[in-house]
Amino acid sequence: MTKRIRAAIVGATGYTGAELARLLLGHPNVELTVLVGASKAGQPVERVLPSLAGIVRGEVEAFDADRIASRADVAFCGLPHGASAPIVKELRARGVIVFDLSADFRLVDRAVHREWYGDDHAPELAKSAVYGMPELHRDALRTADLVAVPGCYPTATILPLAPLFAKGLVEEGPVIVDAKSGVSGAGRAPSERTHFSETTEGFRAYKIAGAHRHTPEIEQEISRVGARDVRIVFTPHLVPMTRGILSTSYLRVKPGVDAARCTAEARAFFEGSPSVFVHDAGACPDTLWVRGSNRAHVSYALDARTGFVIAQGAIDNLVKGASGQALQCMNVRFGLPEGTGLAMPAAWP
Amino acid sequence: MTKRIRAAIVGATGYTGAELARLLLGHPNVELTVLVGASKAGQPVERVLPSLAGIVRGEVEAFDADRIASRADVAFCGLPHGASAPIVKELRARGVIVFDLSADFRLVDRAVHREWYGDDHAPELAKSAVYGMPELHRDALRTADLVAVPGCYPTATILPLAPLFAKGLVEEGPVIVDAKSGVSGAGRAPSERTHFSETTEGFRAYKIAGAHRHTPEIEQEISRVGARDVRIVFTPHLVPMTRGILSTSYLRVKPGVDAARCTAEARAFFEGSPSVFVHDAGACPDTLWVRGSNRAHVSYALDARTGFVIAQGAIDNLVKGASGQALQCMNVRFGLPEGTGLAMPAAWP
């Protein structure tokens, strides 16, 4: 039998932290040993994460790299960018394998990172990071000790686009990515932007026209898989729901390419990937169908009147877009079946 | 003082009918005299439209063209396409001025109408119809006796695009229109697609890749104003909220055109239009800001990295996208100030 993996969550009091706790508690090979949450250290876990009342006893702890290293083999870090890098550095220095959900290590080109984030707290460490999308980096992840888990928008966008670029089906030119996210992606800190009364029954875009920091991450991975420099027009929107991202991309395909071809290539590309389901051509996946699960639904349609392919990807931003994907990477890293602890379907409806 | 306009609503029991009733009751120059709803004829109004309890007495009536002609100067028809044309024919034959909210008379090229709708119940009558968007057809509306009130998606999409095409700022090629609608646009008939438990907390596209019948309507008006043949890629989505449409369009603009220029042209274009507000460049209008009002919020941003302009339009689909716009047309037709009875801001939040 597989040996237990002892796991710590750093940044356990936010939404990705709560979701990590839920998933780690259900994972058959993991023992959740530490919950760190700086701002709420000393408070009972059940007060901070009410869904754990009666399930996890004890208190949220302050960060202490030595204590974590002594009690955990792996750490999942769900901290804001900038705050994560120094913490990760300390954990890596003590040999803890880190799955980092922040943006600090995702961009390979550190000049691009500095351009979009204005800083670079750990350029050396960044070199060793592997982008944590098993469907694209499975081999590298098997030996990775620092995994940069992708952003939620990139996951929903890259998955449907990757097979088309990998096979060279796409014409030159920018890709339009019109993405829509549930509100949990904005995190747990209250703000006007996420105040219930000004969020429900409304719909709006935000950080448009090159302002959203997930842009370079999507471009990096699509360019890599397409072996050419790809630019995207990225427009995120806020949907009045808690979880879910639908990414709708528009791209010109080469002559003769139709939705059936895209679908077939995607099915081949994701062969053996337990988290991705490719719908029949023309289908429209609903984020509700993946809510609470680590699944990605992908589909393709051809607008015959204009020659554009519409590529859609639907995920739960907190699971396949964050915490679930982190566990999926852990499974790959530890030689477990990739879907271990992640097989449950969505809680539908 | 302006003489009272006696108004009938045909199809009063659906959502656009309910909204027509609300707006007509608040209009200072209108007397609402008849509520027709075939399937619920004989039922008390307050049972069929519970928001009118204590406000409108009496019963929903069956359709009777003669009775309507004797009691109403104008009729607002909120019927499904195909069902509307024969009704409108009867009313027009009796001299009733008709504001038709169906799709039956919107398309000027009846071959295109037949292609998308499979029939044409009143090709002769269609010739006399004026497309009911005052911002584009104000003069023709002053004498129109049959007004084809636009669809909700076309309204949200055409308004931001029209000024750019009118001024020749747009490059050749298809326009990507990624639109998102609240659920009330699907009407009052229950269906799996609009069942609460499968609609809330989910987000999905539908009728994509040239399948949605609002496509030719948008193309007709943009092509007309742009004086060239424009094709769109149109992707509607369903947002888990009742009211509101946000239409996000992507278009390549001519060299040197930026968001400030688009904004300035739009402000000039909508000078004197009481229902349209053009935001400063880069703003992101929220459908919540127009909920319950006849207002359209429009904005422009330039993605400098790719040269695409993102043009957004936000409306309430039941008001500016349907019933409110119908009243706005009535105001123009009767020489009233265009915003009469339509001035109230959104009920925010």
Add this chain to the structure above:
Amino acid sequence: MTKRIRAAIVGATGYTGAELARLLLGHPNVELTVLVGASKAGQPVERVLPSLAGIVRGEVEAFDADRIASRADVAFCGLPHGASAPIVKELRARGVIVFDLSADFRLVDRAVHREWYGDDHAPELAKSAVYGMPELHRDALRTADLVAVPGCYPTATILPLAPLFAKGLVEEGPVIVDAKSGVSGAGRAPSERTHFSETTEGFRAYKIAGAHRHTPEIEQEISRVGARDVRIVFTPHLVPMTRGILSTSYLRVKPGVDAARCTAEARAFFEGSPSVFVHDAGACPDTLWVRGSNRAHVSYALDARTGFVIAQGAIDNLVKGASGQALQCMNVRFGLPEGTGLAMPAAWP
């Protein structure tokens, strides 16, 4: 023709302020002259209240009693309790007629006020205040220069209960009041309690067992109308929607009293009250039916198995539960028809 009433809103940047602006702009006898919002003074109105973009120009102002007195006949104050009293004092000293939406002047027994609020900023002034529910205090309101507009829960609860107590139909003993409110009642300030992701798809009670400050207000009015001391068990709940309150009360009625009797008495009681609609016995009003309107829906049912009457009241908390009721009081005060500017039905759905 009635002379224009010049109106100021103090506390214009919160939700009741926004709703006051919407309603005052639509009132035929009012001119909205001043918008005061201390924390956002100097900002453009359209930035602070986006629904007013293109409708109200100018800036939010700082509070200045002299300036208000010179430009307004009446002031509507939508400030937190404690903050309101000193402001009202200044305005009253300058002869401005005040409709105060805070709790500062609602309780007649100032000892009770101090017990629940811990202070009393204007005990003298409080003596002159009239409780602003026209259905109960119409005559006193005709000459009131300071109106204490009721809380939202009290409005939804008192309206259905008052006729039963007025007619002596109720047995001795406490009344159970189980009330449910939309989130806008919590105001505009972001908080964990009203953060979208922790509010939607959840339902909970709060401030139960005598902790909610609307308790004494309900008891005061019911005791007054019933001419005896009535205690209530009050349990407020938060509903994942923006607007609306449903108050469900349970009370033992005297032998022989049934729902038909309650309904008949209520219809007699509310004769001539344009804002209250009494449903047939056994009906269940929906808050959606009054959303955005100044209407209250009331109904009664008898649980024959136990002898309890279930009395329900449904309102929009921001309209009949706050800003609309304030205008209704103003209409009474100025001798206008009570429903002036408040006649529009709910924006349903």
Add this chain to the structure above:
Amino acid sequence: MTKRIRAAIVGATGYTGAELARLLLGHPNVELTVLVGASKAGQPVERVLPSLAGIVRGEVEAFDADRIASRADVAFCGLPHGASAPIVKELRARGVIVFDLSADFRLVDRAVHREWYGDDHAPELAKSAVYGMPELHRDALRTADLVAVPGCYPTATILPLAPLFAKGLVEEGPVIVDAKSGVSGAGRAPSERTHFSETTEGFRAYKIAGAHRHTPEIEQEISRVGARDVRIVFTPHLVPMTRGILSTSYLRVKPGVDAARCTAEARAFFEGSPSVFVHDAGACPDTLWVRGSNRAHVSYALDARTGFVIAQGAIDNLVKGASGQALQCMNVRFGLPEGTGLAMPAAWP
């Protein structure tokens, strides 16, 4: 190692069926072998239950008792009342152990059943049924071959009330039960009552004053545990959310009983029950804290001003209120730890 239990779901295409599939797929001792859904027999599972796309292959089957008996040890029946009894009869006749989620076997007194349901399709079989609430009937469930899984409202209501009645803390007289449910409790069939646009942003009661069929079920269990005849006033409400029930009960307690005493008794009562969490006195559980989990949160508060105790229970209606509770019963029946496959916390937020 425990031998695999082969399980069939009859009525797999509704919401409780979908939830059963989700939970059974995640249960370590169960093999899901048959999905029966009469109206959708022959359709691919992934079309009928889109959350199972890529997880469960094959088709939904028609009902065939022999085939089920040959392939399943247990059957979970999620059919409407009346439709369930004949099916259960056939399955029991073939030795299949049945967990029935309908109301057909819940009421012990069949005269009461006939009074509320108008029929009794299997009076003999009903005698052998055990009410499927492990917290109250654990011993009887160990040998039960027919389990009548409780309704959702009864589960949320009985759990907080049972300890108080078991200990004799409650005064004579009816108990007020004001309950609020998410919309999924109304099932999957579209209807006006559950149409999105008329459900979201609204709140209403329904089937009040003795009209809801869960009333006798609650009375049966409370009377049994309290060893006296208890009547309830039961008022269900519809909350604009998919999942969750909060039941708020009001009861007079004996002199000297306070919330701390109620809390202590409940903690003793639920000792060893893995699904129930008793909050500290005065807490207000949120349905969001249990969404997607088999957990029940319970709490007590005393309204010192009136002597009423407010007892609250929060569950997910589809899990602890239906499918999860059915599995919990199966665990008890098969000697498995009661929480097997049901330990995962809520997917919060």
